[in-house]
Amino acid sequence: xxxxxxxxxxxxxxxxxxxxxxxxxxxxxxxxxxxxxxxxxxxxxxxxxxxxxxxxxxxxxxxxxxxxxxxxxxxxxxxxxxxxxxxxxxxxxxxxxxxxxxxxxxxxxxxxxxxxxxxxxxxxxxxxxxxxxxxxxxxxxxxxxxxxxxxxxxxxxxxxxxxxxxxxxxxxxxxxxxxxxxxxxxxxxxxxxxxxxxxxxxxxxxxxxxxxx
Numbered sequence: 001x002x003x004x005x006x007x008x009x010x011x012x013x014x015x016x017x018x019x020x021x022x023x024x025x026x027x028x029x030x031x032x033x034x035x036x037x038x039x040x041x042x043x044x045x046x047x048x049x050x051x052x053x054x055x056x057x058x059x060x061x062x063x064x065x066x067x068x069x070x071x072x073x074x075x076x077x078x079x080x081x082x083x084x085x086x087x088x089x090x091x092x093x094x095x096x097x098x099x100x101x102x103x104x105x106x107x108x109x110x111x112x113x114x115x116x117x118x119x120x121x122x123x124x125x126x127x128x129x130x131x132x133x134x135x136x137x138x139x140x141x142x143x144x145x146x147x148x149x150x151x152x153x154x155x156x157x158x159x160x161x162x163x164x165x166x167x168x169x170x171x172x173x174x175x176x177x178x179x180x181x182x183x184x185x186x187x188x189x190x191x192x193x194x195x196x197x198x199x200x201x202x203x204x205x206x207x208x209x210x211x212x213x
Contacts, residue, residue, distance in 0.1 A: 038117045041125055053133055064132035069188040077182055081195055084178065085202055088171045118204055123196035130156050130176065131183040131192045139184075149180040175199065 053063035061067070130152045138148040153176035157169045164172065179192040 035113045035117050038121045038125070042121065045129070046125060049128060049133055063136060064128055065136065065183065065187060065189040066132075067188045067190070069186040069191045073185075074191075077178075077191065077195055078198075080178060081199055084171065084175060085199060088168070088203075089206060091167055091171070115204055115208075119197055119201045123200055124193055126156070126159075127179065127189055127193045127196055131179055132189045135180060135183055135189075145184060149177050152180055153177045 049064075050060045053060035055063065134152050134155070135148055138151060139145060141148075143151060153173045156176035157173045160169065160172055179196060182191045182195060183189055
């Protein structure tokens with residue numbers, strides 16, 4: 001987000017244009033902006049993350065726990081994910097929970113690159129950061145498992161501040177705790193990546209359909 005804001009500001013300055021804050025906000029919430037921010041993240045954040053995760057005698061795949069995971073308990077995580085998503089949908093539909101500007105902006109959208117970004121790019125990059133690098137670093141510190149789950153989940157929710165309503169940020173915190181537990185139990189960051197991507201896919205389908213109907 002910050003990278004895109006800076007780039008957008010440079011673009012406006014070069015043109016000598018003056019745009020109202022509401023227009024800037026609209027631009028940042030546009031599907032194309034999300035794609036641009038994710039692309040910037042891949043170009044800048046991912047290489048730095050892989051470099052920081054590479055040590056003598058330990059590759060980045062070991063540091064980030066990029067390894068296979070057992071499928072025998074996958075159904076439990078799928079059930080937990082379905083329960084959380086159902087609770088979130090009920091909160092939105094029947095308890096008038098705030099959806100947030102980002103959710104409203106993509107409702108009814110047919111921007112395919114945006115959908116692919118939300119479903120594939122964002123989960124991979126976010127999980128490598130939160131359940132890969134940060135989880136491994138803090139899990140072995142004095143924070144332990146509980147402290148690591150709480151801290152990474154708080155940062156995960158804060159990273160989505162402004163995109164979603166307060167209630168949805170609460171669900172994101174719980175979702176992040178679930179992803180951390182999946183990482184801990186499986187020993188692999190790929191399980192959280194899979195669950196995150198699946199969860200985003202289901203949410204996108206719900207939001208798009210809700211925007212149409």
